[in-house]
Amino acid sequence: MKRSSLIITIILIFCVLLLSLTWAYFRNSLDSLDLPDTSISETYDRHYVLIPDEENPVLWQAIYESAYEEASENSAYLELLSQDTGSAYSTADYLRILIASCVDGIILKPDGTDEVRELINDAVAENIPVVTVLEDDSDSERISYVGPNSYQLADTYTELALSRLDGADGEIMILLDAESVNPVQTLAAAQLTRYIEQQKAEGQDVSVSLYYLENSTDFDYEEGIRDLFVNHSPLPDVLICMEEVLTECVYQALIDYNEVGSTDIIGFYYSDQILDAIEKGIIPATLVVGMDEVGSYCIDALNEYHALGHTSSYYNVSLSLITRENVTDYLDNVQEEEG
Numbered sequence: 474m475k476r477s478s479l480i481i482t483i484i485l486i487f488c489v490l491l492l493s494l495t496w497a498y499f500r501n502s503l504d505s506l507d508l509p510d511t512s513i514s515e516t517y518d519r520h521y522v523l524i525p526d527e528e529n530p531v532l533w534q535a536i537y538e539s540a541y542e543e544a545s546e547n548s549a550y551l552e553l554l555s556q557d558t559g560s561a562y563s564t565a566d567y568l569r570i571l572i573a574s575c576v577d578g579i580i581l582k583p584d585g586t587d588e589v590r591e592l593i594n595d596a597v598a599e600n601i602p603v604v605t606v607l608e609d610d611s612d613s614e615r616i617s618y619v620g621p622n623s624y625q626l627a628d629t630y631t632e633l634a635l636s637r638l639d640g641a642d643g644e645i646m647i648l649l650d651a652e653s654v655n656p657v658q659t660l661a662a663a664q665l666t667r668y669i670e671q672q673k674a675e676g677q678d679v680s681v682s683l684y685y686l687e688n689s690t691d692f693d694y695e696e697g698i699r700d701l702f703v704n705h706s707p708l709p710d711v712l713i714c715m716e717e718v719l720t721e722c723v724y725q726a727l728i729d730y731n732e733v734g735s736t737d738i739i740g741f742y743y744s745d746q747i748l749d750a751i752e753k754g755i756i757p758a759t760l761v762v763g764m765d766e767v768g769s770y771c772i773d774a775l776n777e778y779h780a781l782g783h784t785s786s787y788y789n790v791s792l793s794l795i796t797r798e799n800v801t802d803y804l805d806n807v808q809e810e811e812g
Contacts, residue, residue, distance in 0.1 A: 517550040519577035521775055524554050524567050526582045526607075529717050532742050532764065536606065539768025540580065547776055549577070568592040572599055578775035579603045583610040602778045604771045607762065609657055617774040619767055619788040623660035626715075626760070629792055630661070630739060631668040633758055634711045635679075637737040642678040643710035645669065648698075648719050651685035658715050665713070682709070686719070694722045702726050708736040717742040720759060724750045743795055743803060751800045763791040 521544060525533035537553045544551040554567055562570075564581060565588045571579055572595055579596060583589050583605050590613045593603045597614040609618040634645050647662050666681045673679050686697035698719075702708065714720040720740030724747065727733050733755055740747055740759035750756040770788040777784040795803055 515550075517548055519549040519775075519779065520552065521549055521578040521580065521772070522552045522554060522571055522576050523771075524564055524571075524579065524581040529742065531744055532717060535764035536768045536771075539765040540771050541768070543769040543772040547772065549772065549776070551772070565589050565592055568596060572596050572601060575599070576601060577779070580606055580771045580775075582606050582608050583613070583615075585610065602775055602784075604774050606767060606771060607657075611656065616778050617784050617786055617788060619770045619774065619790065620657065621762055621790055621792055622787075623657050623664055625789075625792055626657070626661035627664035627668050629760060629794075630665055630713050631672055633739050633794075634665075634713060635669065635672060637711050637739075637757060638677070638679065640674045640677060643680075645679060645681045645711045645713065646709035647681070647683050647713045648715065648723070649683060649685050650716055650719070651687050661715070694718060695726075698722050698726045702730045702732065708732060711737045711739060713739045715741050717744060717747070720756070721746050724756060727755065748795070748800055748804050751795055751797055752804065754797055758794050758796045761793050761795055763793065766790040 521540075523533075523537055523540060525537070533553075537551070541551045541553075555562070564584055565586070568579070568581075568589065569592065572592070579601060581603065583593065585608075590610055593605075593610065593613040593615055596603050597616065602616040603613075605613075605615045605618045605620075607620045609615075609620065611618070630647075638645075645665075647665060649658065649662060662683055669679055669681055684697075684701060687693040712723055714723055717740070720738065720742075721744060723738055724740075727736070727738070738750075738756045740756055742761055743751075743759055747756060747759055751759065766788075767790050770790065774784045774788060
């Protein structure tokens with residue numbers, strides 16, 4: 474009996490020693506990790522949320538970064554919702570969630586649907602100010618719109634399109650998303666026709682047409698542009714794309730159908746693909762909205778509304794161009810961000 478007790482005692486002592494050594498090892502391992510001090514937490518006065526457009530991740534990331542910096546400097550936290558194209562949530566779904574969460578402000582690109590418009594109105598009725606970005610819905614109760622105006626877009630596109638014709642007769646076609654109800658782009662397209670007529674050279678014959686593309690499925694843009702390239706011969710002298718995705722699709726079609734050099738693309742914003750095309754001289758130019766301004770103006774509008782109960786209904790942002798002369802600056806910036 475004494476022998477058995479001794480064996481049990483030895484085993485227990487061994488187990489205690491083993492557990493002590495194991496605990497000491499894990500404690501030293503944890504101490505060696507550079508973990509953040511969870512006892513220190515930042516506090517914010519307000520919680521804002523940005524609902525991005527999943528089709529333009531580069532553009533929305535730029536908006537978020539500038540808006541986040543501005544918010545942080547004004548004791549506000551800006552949350553970026555998922556940009557995952559596989560997300561099961563729509564803009565309307567996100568709006569319902571944010572209204573129920575009682576956030577302090579919402580930034581979004583409206584889709585023109587009655588459902589989203591009504592939810593914007595519901596948010597404002599619950600004292601949650603909503604700022605629309607790049608596309609406006611002036612029929613809603615949004616407190617402010619941040620983006621370029623139709624006159625800016627029309628004037629810039631007109632100057633670029635006529636410079637590509639260089640005084641010769643020609644055809645200019647404007648590509649638009651049939652599903653997007655964007656009054657800024659719609660007005661810009663209408664004004665383009667008038668501006669071109671006013672600014673073209675004396676005796677110059679220039680026709681302007683609109684080409685609407687469906688976008689209800691993932692491949693509608695590609696199919697619509699394929700129809701354009703197959704059925705419209707010769708191609709228009711200038712194709713104006715008012716969406717980043719449209720710019721990429723038209724550029725890819727030029728490659729696929731061996732039509733490089735047969736038309737000039739004037740694009741909107743940029744991606745790696747668009748910058749590469751500009752560097753190669755395939756796309757002459759693309760318009761860029763001042764995303765730093767967009768982000769900071771969104772936060773300014775929300776902060777001013779909370780402080781004063783009102784804000785400017787419209788914040789105008791600048792436009793610039795990316796051409797072959799300055800494309801390396803943007804390529805360098807993209808490489809720095811990726812690196």
